[in-house]
Amino acid sequence: MLFTKIGIYNLFITYFGLIVCAFTLVVVWIGWVGNRNKEFPFILLSLSLLSVTIYNGCLFLLELAKGIPADKMDFRYSLMVWSGFGSFLLGAISLYFISSYFAIEVKPPKRVQVFIQHFLLGLLFIYIATLSILQVRGLLMHVSYNGEYEYGEYAFFGYLSSASFMLIDLILLLIYRKNIPGRQKRFLGFYLFVPLISMLVKSFLNGIYVVALASSFSVLILMLYELGVQAEHRRMQEQKNEQLKVDIMLGQIQPHFLFNVLYVIQEICRTDADKASEAIGDFSKYLRHNMDSLSISTPIPFTQELEHTKKYVSLQQLRFGEALDITFELECTDFYLPTLTLQPIVENAVRYGVRKNVSGKGKVAVRTREYADRYEVEVEDNGPGFDPSAELKDGMSHLGIRNVRERLSRISGGELRIDSTIGVGTTVCMIFPKEEKA
Secondary structure: OOOOHHHHHHHHHHHHHHHHHHHHHHHHHHHHHHHOOOOHHHHHHHHHHHHHHHHHHHHHHHHHHHOOOHHHHHHHHHHHHHHHHHHHHHHHHHHHHHHHHHHHHOOOOHHHHHHHHHHHHHHHHHHHHHHHHHHHOOOOEEEOOOOOEEEOOOOHHHHHHHHHHHHHHHHHHHHOHHHOOHHHHHHHHHHHHHHHHHHHHHOOOOOOOHHHHHHHHHHHHHHHHHHHHHHHHHHHHHHHHHHHHHHHHHHHOOHHHHHHHHHHHHHHHOOOHHHHHHHHHHHHHHHHHHHHHHHOOOOEEHHHHHHHHHHHHHHHHHHHHHHEEEEEEEOOOOOEEOOOOHHHHHHHHHHHOHHHOOOOOEEEEEEEEEOOOEEEEEEEEOOOOOOHHHOOOOOOOOHHHHHHHHHHHHHHOOEEEEEEEOOOEEEEEEEEEOOOOO
């Protein structure tokens, strides 16, 4: 194989871009799978990075083909044609994903964003079709009779397709610059600035893939910025989850509940020492679970949350005896849920359902069901019920419900549904999607 000095430079540039982009892509993929990070802008940048990786691979193969001896003309010809065409095609595809990313990040009105996305996709299809036609006719690039790689008379169209996407990015950045935080604006501007500078440098270094190097570098910078943004989002989400756990825990350890339980245990001590000892054990485990929940940021087995709930139920039944009838109808127990979710719902059923009945008596039923795509936990009471539309206005529907709903969504991807009828009762249903099996 024979390579010119410029060819050696280009081999190094494209090999460097290929390895660095591929390595970054693998790291991003591992992180994405591990964190189940599926934000759409992040996916767009990952697809762009994948396109840039293949783009560098095409350019690397193109330079390799130029060094193949003339006696292997057929292989050399095929490798040049396909790698040259691939570089044009992948360049446009990569910039399409970046432009789609811009269309989201500049935060235009929803209808405008939808229009831009459709426009970009239509533009990409036009470019792919046009580049393919030009290549078939030999007008994009071709190999001369003496085996040299040459650009066709319409090769400029390949650069035009890439430049048009960058022009759209620049227009979006200028129009919606007020919607973008200063730090992000600098990174987006940097992404546009580097390739433009590389085009000027290319005029002094004719034949060297300066633009390819700049494109790889700018996309990597954008990806690293987005990784930082996602890490910050996760950190803030974890902080919010921790605060939610504190709020729920503090909501569960209410002074009146503690005083009532201690008073009941004091009364039992006078008549039944064994029962009082059992009550103290349940009370201790109840408090310990609440405190331990502060250090738990992942879902726990349902059986563990169920045991905690039963401790709460046993303490309440010490107070209310037969006036409180709580049953458990469990079709399944082998699933996970966030800590301190079932018990607060049962407590609400007791406090704002059963105990609000005129007689002070009532029933609470806890049920579990398994479906093909989800698990459901249902808590039903026969209390006075309420108007669900007034749930957030009655002053009693409680920080606990809102916290449980948000924790279900954030930690398990689940949801909480409330169905209540005045004079009939209330049913709260927690839904936990099953995890997809690899």
